[in-house]
Amino acid sequence: MNQTPSADSGFQIWWQLMRPHTLTAAFVPVFLGTVLAAQYTDLDVPLFSAMMIASLLIQAATNMFNEYFDFKRGLDTEKSIGIGGAIVRNGVKPKTVLNMAFAFFGIALLLGLYICAVSSWWIGLVGLVCMAVGYLYTGGPLPIAYTPFGEAASGFFMGGVIIYISFFIQTGFLSWTVFLFSVPIILLVGGINLANNIRDRIGDKESGRKTLAILIGHERAVLVLAASFVIAYAWVAVLLFTDAGSLWLFLSFFSILKAIKAIKGFKGKTSPIQMMPAMKATAQTNTFYGFLLSIGVLISFLF
Template structure:
């Protein structure tokens, strides 16, 4: 099946999924699995199912975001950081929803497998994750339209995915797993905040009340940097208290990437200048997360 404009339907769905953001869903799975593997728990089937389900849910969430932003009039032909499938007429809004629901359906079946493998605890955690995805994107007042969106992403993508990924391997989780996930929460929240700094003018016109709109651009940049600092400063503290092994300090090798986004986000004033730093923040999250996961595995 083809979409208008020459691209295939699958191609449009791919770009709607915002592929550069999908590593944000994969990294916490890798880290949670690495924590479990370091304690002798690893099974390939649950790992692959968790990884694919997490990425598909993130892709579907991105598609829902584009659908609802279009419905609320936030997206225009001049918008930066969107696929443009709807506003440029390449796909109908209904086709976007169908794509998102297809991904959710596949994720549901993978989730049922994970519940079968991991038991009631996975069912409870999975329901919390599904609820988080819904209230973030949908409903009369989605969290994505408020100043609490980064906090929600911190908890659901930074912490909950790590906890579930660990639990499907080890059969349960403990407080140290939650604490170990905190640096990833800070970085994934920073990705979203960079996105919201870029989009603050269009979001204001659409009635959103995101952090940069509530606190102003300089306030948004300050909070962004606090999330980055939280991630990098928490790792040595966790090592000092024995929550993660000393080898987790490998994550600090990503400091050069940190410096680039730390400086760049403050210098960029218009959406086209900020957009590369959204992607660079996602890249920082990826590199930090891979090194952090390796460190956890080596421990």
């Protein structure tokens, strides 16, 4: 099984391994945090670029760790839905996937050194914690992904902390505005994780996981996801009273059809393949909401 993939399929194999639909969980927070910082300072473009690349690499590495450890625990098969499949379908050696994940972490660490040198060395400590969470999500003796806290961990560290870092390295301080703007992104990034767990609920339960979706069941988990969407959109009204408040923030509402599609896509579905469109719509909700919210902030600053 562990044969080297052919050259003509190599790029696609590694691209799928990074699970590109999840990378918005890294892109959106960096973009939003940086746009919020533009109100207070002239943006450092190289610093923004380094932060963006480092965050994307950490997210991709986290997905690779997921692929490796799930394979090692016997959870992934050729029929598994939602995985990159590099190991079980394309014959990539597990050690190669693990080494690639650590290589991505290494590059992110180097970028982190640059970010710290330009901003603050305290950022290095926070970044290391984020990287540790990325590894421990599926690695270690008690993976976070096997507990009911996966959504909270991914939402806070990828949705919240990344926004705070992106803002801080540009401005040198934090404000209540950036904390308030992180709330809906925390919910939506956590929602991507929840959608994944709803899709995989049956298989995860058989493997001994105790995710939130398993503990509360399919229907309640979908309700929790729907509630996250409702709060995220309602929260825009709260953001109007911040330093970055503007009616332009309601541009984010143009993403609401994706949220509706996600909820409808989960209702009444039982097999993972049936729920894949809903999973994709959940990730797209985060992408479009976060991007449009950021554009709304940017327009309010410019005009």
